[in-house]
Amino acid sequence: MSFKVADLSSASLLETQLNSSIESISEKQSKDTYREMVALKDIVPAAQNNIDTRFILLDKASMNTSSSQGQNKTCLALVADETAAVHFQLWGEECDAFEPGDIIHLSNGIFSYSRNSLLLRAGKRGKIEKVGEFTMAYVETPNMSEIRWVPDPNSSHKYIQEAVISPHSRIFPPKY
Amino acid sequence: MALKLMQIAPHEAEDPTELSLRQAFELLEPKLRPPFSLTIPKPQEYSLLNKAILYGVLYECHLGKTHIKHLHAIVTDGYGLFVSFLTKVVNELYVKLLEPLKCQLIWVTKELIDVLAVGVDGLLVCLLRQIVGGDFSDGNLWLCFEMVNILLTKWDCLLEVESMILTSGLYTYLRLLADHCRQLSNPKLEALKQLEIDFCIKVLKEQFPLCLKIGRDLVRLLQDLVHLPKFRAIWKDLVLNQGEFKSLGFSGIAQLYITRTPSQYMLLRITPEMEAQLRFLLTHVKLGSHKRHQAWFAKKFLCKPNRETVIVDIVRFICCAHHPPNEIIQSDVIPRWAVIGWLLKSCTKNYVEANAKLALLYDWLFFEERVDNIMNIEPAMLLMVYSIPRYIDITHTLLEFLFLLMDNYDAEHYDILVKGVSSSFSVCVKKGVIRSLDVLTSCDALSPILKERLCRFLLGTKFEISGKLKQARLPGHFERVKNSTCMETPTPSPESMR
Numbered sequence: 201m202s203f204k205v206a207d208l209s210s211a212s213l214l215e216t217q218l219n220s221s222i223e224s225i226s227e228k229q230s231k232d233t234y235r236e237m238v239a240l241k242d243i244v245p246a247a248q249n250n251i252d253t254r255f256i257l258l259d260k261a262s263m264n265t266s267s268s269q270g271q272n273k274t275c276l277a278l279v280a281d282e283t284a285a286v287h288f289q290l291w292g293e294e295c296d297a298f299e300p301g302d303i304i305h306l307s308n309g310i311f312s313y314s315r316n317s318l319l320l321r322a323g324k325r326g327k328i329e330k331v332g333e334f335t336m337a338y339v340e341t342p343n344m345s346e347i348r349w350v351p352d353p354n355s356s357h358k359y360i361q362e363a364v365i366s367p368h369s370r371i372f373p374p375k376y
Numbered sequence: 377m378a379l380k381l382m383q384i385a386p387h388e389a390e391d392p393t394e395l396s397l398r399q400a401f402e403l404l405e406p407k408l409r410p411p412f413s414l415t416i417p418k419p420q421e422y423s424l425l426n427k428a429i430l431y432g433v434l435y436e437c438h439l440g441k442t443h444i445k446h447l448h449a450i451v452t453d454g455y456g457l458f459v460s461f462l463t464k465v466v467n468e469l470y471v472k473l474l475e476p477l478k479c480q481l482i483w484v485t486k487e488l489i490d491v492l493a494v495g496v497d498g499l500l501v502c503l504l505r506q507i508v509g510g511d512f513s514d515g516n517l518w519l520c521f522e523m524v525n526i527l528l529t530k531w532d533c534l535l536e537v538e539s540m541i542l543t544s545g546l547y548t549y550l551r552l553l554a555d556h557c558r559q560l561s562n563p564k565l566e567a568l569k570q571l572e573i574d575f576c577i578k579v580l581k582e583q584f585p586l587c588l589k590i591g592r593d594l595v596r597l598l599q600d601l602v603h604l605p606k607f608r609a610i611w612k613d614l615v616l617n618q619g620e621f622k623s624l625g626f627s628g629i630a631q632l633y634i635t636r637t638p639s640q641y642m643l644l645r646i647t648p649e650m651e652a653q654l655r656f657l658l659t660h661v662k663l664g665s666h667k668r669h670q671a672w673f674a675k676k677f678l679c680k681p682n683r684e685t686v687i688v689d690i691v692r693f694i695c696c697a698h699h700p701p702n703e704i705i706q707s708d709v710i711p712r713w714a715v716i717g718w719l720l721k722s723c724t725k726n727y728v729e730a731n732a733k734l735a736l737l738y739d740w741l742f743f744e745e746r747v748d749n750i751m752n753i754e755p756a757m758l759l760m761v762y763s764i765p766r767y768i769d770i771t772h773t774l775l776e777f778l779f780l781l782m783d784n785y786d787a788e789h790y791d792i793l794v795k796g797v798s799s800s801f802s803v804c805v806k807k808g809v810i811r812s813l814d815v816l817t818s819c820d821a822l823s824p825i826l827k828e829r830l831c832r833f834l835l836g837t838k839f840e841i842s843g844k845l846k847q848a849r850l851p852g853h854f855e856r857v858k859n860s861t862c863m864e865t866p867t868p869s870p871e872s873m874r
Contacts, residue, residue: 300672301672305389329387330385334656334673335653335660
């Protein structure tokens with residue numbers, strides 16, 4: 201590119217050395233931003249809100265409203281990263297806030313069964329934020345929600361993969 | 377979270393650039409109020425102070441002048457750092473910036489021009505790129521107005537700083553005028569159009585030697601405006617090489633034809649966001665799983681009313697300013713010709729499609745192996761060939777258009793055009809973009825009339841391919857290199873890649 205913005209990284213490096221108050225801000229930030237992200241192919245069902253990951257939203261199903269006020273509406277979505285896809289459940293106002301093509305950062309998310317289907321979601325303790333658009337490659341197979349999981353014989357608290365139910369999402373079949 | 381520069385939607389993460397400016401501001405806020413400290417800041421503090429002042433200028437509109445005085449007092453680097461931070465704000469945040477802050481941005485830009493700040497030309501180019509082609513919203517027309525106003529009122533300063541900013545402005549406004557003139561009954565546009573015309577004419581008349589550096593795309597843009605009387609007069613003088621142009625060492629319009637337009641001009645009509653998405657598409661998205669990305673791109677940039685004219689600029693950008701390295705060309709990433717094929721199919725208006733085809737084939741008309749880059753003509757060649765047989769209509773329309781251009785684009789310079797097109801075919805074969813032209817000349821799906829015209833053209837030109845071609849046309853004499861089919865991944869030689 202010919203019209204380049206000057207490289208600002210060296211300048212910001214100096215700043216962090218400069219001032220202790222700035223340092224504390226930066227530290228806090230880096231803890232928030234750089235917690236270890238897990239790839240979607242490595243997520244395992246568990247009853248814990250401990251998944252930090254980044255994915256791109258590929259498709260949204262129509263909304264499901266379970267209360268008359270529409271406060272508990274949910275919306276199923278297909279999301280994916282470079283390693284795998286998974287079904288994600290949007291909840292409440294999240295349903296309208298995100299569009300296909302949005303890159304989303306999930307923190308403290310949970311991958312668990314809800315009414316017999318395996319879903320990734322933020323849950324009450326987790327959070328999703330839009331961090332970008334478009335610039336993420338993805339695959340649609342495997343789909344982690346379309347895998348049959350069984351308890352690990354060696355460790356009763358863990359699940360391991362038993363079989364692939366479907367290579368692609370059966371709810372969002374490959375469009376193209 | 378009170379002090380925001382931008383409109384942030386619910387569930388949207390805070391931008392890191394905004395965050396870093398705000399943190400600097402919050403940390404140094406007491407020092408930003410007069411009386412200012414007389415101590416000279418250490419280098420580390422200097423950078424932080426620049427960020428804090430920038431945030432203050434943008435956010436505290438009412439204290440803008442105070443902040444700028446502060447900046448003038450502390451500056452030791454010709455404003456280079458301040459301008460680089462501001463440029464980053466324009467590139468990354470402009471679209472979402474709150475409206476009053478955009479006014480501040482323009483105001484502080486003018487202040488920086490007055491002090492001939494280091495890098496202010498780059499800042500202006502970034503602002504020009506934020507003007508969206510085919511967008512007639514108030515906000516976008518406001519930016520058009522502010523920028524042309526800056527170019528006209530700060531003319532002398534800008535000539536002193538970096539004269540290329542004037543030719544960048546010329547390229548931008550010639551292109552915008554073409555769009556603005558198509559909006560017939562829009563009173564909002566009249567005053568703006570007049571300013572845009574005045575600016576373009578002023579650059580062309582007063583700084584013509586600079587304009588020559590734009591090269592052949594200047595002709596392409598001017599031709600779209602010859603229906604305006606002032607441009608028609610200039611066009612006439614250019615074509616006849618008379619009037620003021622003759623005295624300026626201009627040898628005729630062919631001088632423009634043979635000058636390849638530098639690729640930075642192609643970036644001017646593509647917003648940084650669009651550029652980032654196109655480059656991502658052409659670097660990371662695999663052929664076969666590209667449809668969603670294409671649909672997202674189209675939804676965001678092409679599908680709104682009047683927006684599809686940007687397709688012409690995108691085609692020019694892909695041909696001339698995005699040249700992927702061999703690793704990408706040989707990978708399964710979606711190739712440039714396929715993206716251009718999709719863009720051509722996305723045109724709903726005939727004039728957009730015609731201009732997009734002209735954009736694609738433009739360098740063919742003037743191709744000269746010594747100065748031109750094969751990567752500029754490669755997409756059209758491959759699109760013609762790879763559209764056989766499934767999208768034969770594309771092959772037809774491109775070949776037909778190529779001959780139409782050769783015959784009619786400039787009858788006075790027919791010899792240049794014939795030579796250009798002939799060199800293009802010849803170089804594409806010589807450099808291995810395609811193995812041979814058999815794929816066209818012996819293609820059953822291609823209309824006999826076009827095939828005959830192509831053969832006649834290729835035989836009539838004196839270039840080396842014609843020899844091969846004579847053989848190729850005789851049944852049983854196909855000259856095929858071992859293992860070669862025209863559908864192989866193209867592998868232009870490395871020296872042709874740059």
